Amino acid sequence: METYQVSEISEHMSFLEMMDVLNERLITEGKEPVAFDHDCREGICGSCSMYINGEPHGPDRGVTTCQLHMRKFKDGDTIHIEPWRASAFPVIKDLVVDRSAFDRIIQSGGYVSVNTSGNSQDANAIPIPKENADLAFDAATCIGCGACVAACKNSSAMLFVSAKVSQLALLPQGQIERKERVLNMVDQMDTEGFGNCSNTGACEIECPKGISLDNIARMNREFLSAKV
Numbered sequence: 001m002e003t004y005q006v007s008e009i010s011e012h013m014s015f016l017e018m019m020d021v022l023n024e025r026l027i028t029e030g031k032e033p034v035a036f037d038h039d040c041r042e043g044i045c046g047s048c049s050m051y052i053n054g055e056p057h058g059p060d061r062g063v064t065t066c067q068l069h070m071r072k073f074k075d076g077d078t079i080h081i082e083p084w085r086a087s088a089f090p091v092i093k094d095l096v097v098d099r100s101a102f103d104r105i106i107q108s109g110g111y112v113s114v115n116t117s118g119n120s121q122d123a124n125a126i127p128i129p130k131e132n133a134d135l136a137f138d139a140a141t142c143i144g145c146g147a148c149v150a151a152c153k154n155s156s157a158m159l160f161v162s163a164k165v166s167q168l169a170l171l172p173q174g175q176i177e178r179k180e181r182v183l184n185m186v187d188q189m190d191t192e193g194f195g196n197c198s199n200t201g202a203c204e205i206e207c208p209k210g211i212s213l214d215n216i217a218r219m220n221r222e223f224l225s226a227k228v
C-alpha cells in the first residue's frame with residue numbers, strides 16, 4: 001500500500017477526477033502515476049473497477065466508480081483503494097486487473113445466429129411478450145464490470161454469466177443456441193477459476209446496475225434443462 005495526500009478536491013468532483021488530480025501532481029513531480037482503468041466515465045463501459053474502502057465501486061449504491069462523487073467522503077478522510085481481488089482477475093498494475101476471463105465467457109456462448117441469406121426478419125417485427133422484453137432488457141444492462149465477482153467471498157461470476165444467459169434465453173432470437181449457450185458459458189466460467197455461488201447475495205447488493213439474483217435462479221434452471 002502507498003499513501004498519498006490529495007488536496008484541492010471539490011465535493012462535486014467524481015472519484016476518478018480526484019484520481020486525475022493525484023496523477024497530474026505525481027507526473028509534475030516526476031513520479032509514476034497510479035494506474036487505473038477507465039473509459040466512458042458515465043457508467044457504461046464497466047472498466048473503472050476498484051475497491052474503495054472495502055466495497056466494489058465504493059460506498060454509494062447503483063453507481064460505478066466514475067459516477068461516485070467526492071461528496072460521499074469527508075474532508076480529511078483516509079480512503080483505501082485496492083484492485084479487484086479474484087484469482088480469475090490477475091492484477092496487471094496498481095488498480096488495473098485483467099478481466100479478459102469475462103470476454104472468453106462471452107465468446108463461448110454470448111451470441112446469436114443470424115440468417116444472412118437475404119431473408120432475415122426485421123427484429124422489430126418479432127413479437128416478444130412485454131414481461132420477457134423487460135426482463136431481457138434488465139439483464140442486458142450488465143456492463144461486465146466484475147463488481148459481483150469482487151463482492152463475492154467465493155469470487156463467483158454467477159451474476160454476470162446469468163445476466164448474459166438470461167438476456168438471450170428470454171428472447172426469440174436466443175433460442176437457436178439456448179442449450180449449448182448455457183452449458184458452454186458455465187463450463188468456461190469454471191475453467192477460468194471463478195468460484196461457486198453460495199446464495200449470499202453480496203453480488204446483487206454491489207452490482208451498479210441492480211442485476212437481480214433471479215437471473216442466477218433462471219440460469220440454474222436453464223442449465224438443468226439443457227443437461228437433461
Ligand code: SF4
Binds near residue numbers: 144206208209211
Ligand atoms: S452483474 Fe452487475 S456487478 Fe456483475 S458484471 Fe454485470 S454489472 Fe457488473
Ligand code: FES
Binds near residue numbers: 037
Ligand atoms: S469509466 Fe466506464 S463505467 Fe466507469
